[in-house]
Amino acid sequence: xxxKVAIVGAAQGKFGVREDASHRELAFEAFAGxxxxxxxxxxxxxxxxxAIAADEFSFALQPSAQMHxxxxxxxxxxxxxxxxxxxxSMALRVGWMTVASGLSDIVLVLGAEKMxxxxxxxxxxxxxxxxxxxxxxxxxxxxxxxxxxxxxxHMAAFGTTEEHLAMVAVKNHFYGSQNPLAHMQKEITLEKxxxxxxxxxxxxxxxxxxxxxxxxxxxxxxxxRARDFAKPPVWIEGIGTATDTMRIAEREKVHTLxxxxxxxxxxxxxxxxxxxxxxxxxxxxxxxxxxICAYExxxxxxxxxxGPFIADRQTYIGGSIPVNVDGGLKSKGHPVGATGVAMAVExxxxxxxxxxxxxxxxxxxxxxxxxxxxxxxxxxTIYRKD
Numbered sequence: 604x605x606x607k608v609a610i611v612g613a614a615q616g617k618f619g620v621r622e623d624a625s626h627r628e629l630a631f632e633a634f635a636g637x638x639x640x641x642x643x644x645x646x647x648x649x650x651x652x653x654a655i656a657a658d659e660f661s662f663a664l665q666p667s668a669q670m671h672x673x674x675x676x677x678x679x680x681x682x683x684x685x686x687x688x689x690x691x692s693m694a695l696r697v698g699w700m701t702v703a704s705g706l707s708d709i710v711l712v713l714g715a716e717k718m719x720x721x722x723x724x725x726x727x728x729x730x731x732x733x734x735x736x737x738x739x740x741x742x743x744x745x746x747x748x749x750x751x752x753x754x755x756x757h758m759a760a761f762g763t764t765e766e767h768l769a770m771v772a773v774k775n776h777f778y779g780s781q782n783p784l785a786h787m788q789k790e791i792t793l794e795k796x797x798x799x800x801x802x803x804x805x806x807x808x809x810x811x812x813x814x815x816x817x818x819x820x821x822x823x824x825x826x827x828r829a830r831d832f833a834k835p836p837v838w839i840e841g842i843g844t845a846t847d848t849m850r851i852a853e854r855e856k857v858h859t860l861x862x863x864x865x866x867x868x869x870x871x872x873x874x875x876x877x878x879x880x881x882x883x884x885x886x887x888x889x890x891x892x893x894x895i896c897a898y899e900x901x902x903x904x905x906x907x908x909x910g911p912f913i914a915d916r917q918t919y920i921g922g923s924i925p926v927n928v929d930g931g932l933k934s935k936g937h938p939v940g941a942t943g944v945a946m947a948v949e950x951x952x953x954x955x956x957x958x959x960x961x962x963x964x965x966x967x968x969x970x971x972x973x974x975x976x977x978x979x980x981x982x983x984t985i986y987r988k989d
Contacts, residue, residue, distance in 0.1 A: 608702045609829040609836030610986070611709075612641025612822035613951040615944075618786040618936035621816035626661050626717040627673040633818035633941075634674050634713060641822050642833030648822070649707030650680035654694035654714035656687055656939040659729045661717065670715065680707075687733045688889060689975030690714060691943020692982030695821070696842055702823050709828060714944035715818035726814050730939075733976040735849045746889065747811060749851060749977040751803035754892035756858040758805065760907065763895065765805050767910035769796035771891035772809040772933055774919060779930025781960045786815045786936030810891040815936030819945035837951045840968075841876070841985035843869030847978045860893075860978035863900035867972070867983045871902075874968075874985040878902035881924060881985075882966040883953045885946040887974035888931040894918075897972055898926070901983070920963055928953075928961045943973035943982060954988040 614636025616629055624632065630653075638645060651674075653667035663669060667683035686693035691714035698712035718726050731745040757763045773793050779785040791809060799808035829836040845865035848854055854861070871877060878901060886897035895909035903924045904912040912918065918926035929935050929949040932942060950969035952958050967988040974981050 605703045606705060606825040607838060608699050608823055608825060609838045610821050610947065610951045611824045611829055611832045611834065611836050612637040612643065613820070613948040614640050615784050615819040615948045616817055617784050618815050618817035618938060620719045621717065626666060626715060627670045629717060629816060629818040630670040630713055630715040631674060633715070633820040634711065637711070637820040637822050640834060643709070643822065645675065647709055648676060648679060648711050649709050650701060651676055651711040651713065652694045652698045652701065653681065653683045654690035654940040654944060655683055656685060656690045656716060657729055660720065662720070670713070686980045687975035688887070688937070688939045689943055689973045689980050689982050690940045691819070691945065692971065692973035692984060693943070693980070695943060695947055695984060696844060696982060698823050699839055699842060702825050708825050710823045711820060712823060712944060713818065713820040714941035716938035716940040717816045718814045718938060719816050723814060738850055746977070747803040747806055750890035750892055751806050752851065753857055753896065754805050757892060757896065760858050761910065763910040765797060766793065767895065767913055768805065768810050768891040769793050770913045771888065771894045772796045774913065775888060775927050775931040775933040778928045778961055779934025782930045782935060785930045785934050786813050787934050806890055806892070812889045812932040812937040815938040817936060817938035817941050817945070819941045819948050821944060821947050821951065834955060835989040837954050838987045838989065839984060840987045841870035841872070841874030843867060843873065843983045844981065845869065846980050849979055851977050858896070859906065860896055860900055860974065860981060862978045862981035863897060863972065863974065863983070866981045867901045870983040870985045876968060876985060880968050881970045882968050883928065883950065883963040884924060884926045884970040884972065885929065885931065885949050886926055886972040888927055888933050889937060889974065891933065893974065894927065894931065901970070901972060920961070925963045928963065943971065946971040946973060947984065950986050954986060
């Protein structure tokens with residue numbers, strides 16, 4: 604029997620350069636927040652799933668076990684899920700399956716990463732290994748390089764401009780400036796974004812997400828327990844996951860992430876909704892071109908029209924589909940293991956009406972879109988207000 608699954612507690616710690624906290628202390632910050640949000644006792648948690656993308660950031664072979672011990676959840680079940688930058692959404696999927704299957708009534712899903720313990724050049728090298736470790740990484744490929752190729756292909760095919768990319772950054776910094784948990788809480792102008800230094804043509808500094816420390820946590824419960832806690836449940840209605848080739852050169856099209864298209868279709872079908880039904884979304888804007896591709900791949904606008912879509916401010920609050928009104932990875936930050944879980948936290952808060960100046964009025968259905976690597980694995984999740 605498959606149980607319905609709801610988020611009954613959600614919290615994100617402060618994202619940024621967290622010299623004040625270790626990896627496990629970041630995890631505790633998010634965990635304590637989720638417990639407080641739900642009003643449940645720690646003893647009620649049946650098991651834990653942890654998202655951590657890279658051992659090289661944590662300097663440990665079992666960082667998940669260290670966190671689990673530090674949180675005081677022994678001897679409950681715990682294991683780690685890895686899907687590069689999509690680790691958080693993969694952990695959410697596993698947590699959902701654990702509750703839906705009946706293995707546990709209540710599951711903690713926690714994502715955490717501490718990326719600033721290494722120099723920026725080393726962090727870039729670690730992330731570069733998310734590509735093909737034989738045929739791409741050894742030849743100098745990095746993620747700015749991958750997404751620069753995607754951007755150039757999109758510009759050549761559809762006339763997308765550098766201004767369109769910069770408009771995504773301006774929007775996300777505008778909302779990030781209103782998010783006290785964001786890494787970079789400042790607005791930028793279009794001129795500032797366009798004038799920033801070149802990273803990998805056409806991507807500039809403000810087209811790239813941040814190297815960030817942080818953690819996020821959600822507590823999942825089945826329908827028998829979902830209304831026992833302090834806040835109204837937010838139901839997980841649809842989950843889609845898809846994969847693509849490891850090597851970007853083997854893909855038929857570079858200006859779309861086919862895994863996003865398929866994962867989105869699966870999630871929409873499972874939830875019984877269409878893109879027009881989504882009231883608020885968080886998408887994976889590791890680079891500004893990634894957000895433009897997501898608009899198209901998830902059906903928010905036709906293929907090739909993502910640039911005009913942001914130019915028309917359709918993804919601002921008041922537009923047809925508000926996207927990344929928490930600041931996105933671009934401004935809120937991208938602690939890779941925590942990112943997908945933090946997206947779920949944001950949508951939970953939006954559907955409860957708890958987002959303050961960033962609140963999307965009347966939001967009832969939300970979506971998260973989380974990409975691993977350059978699209979090797981993608982998770983799309985759809986949520987509904989109780």
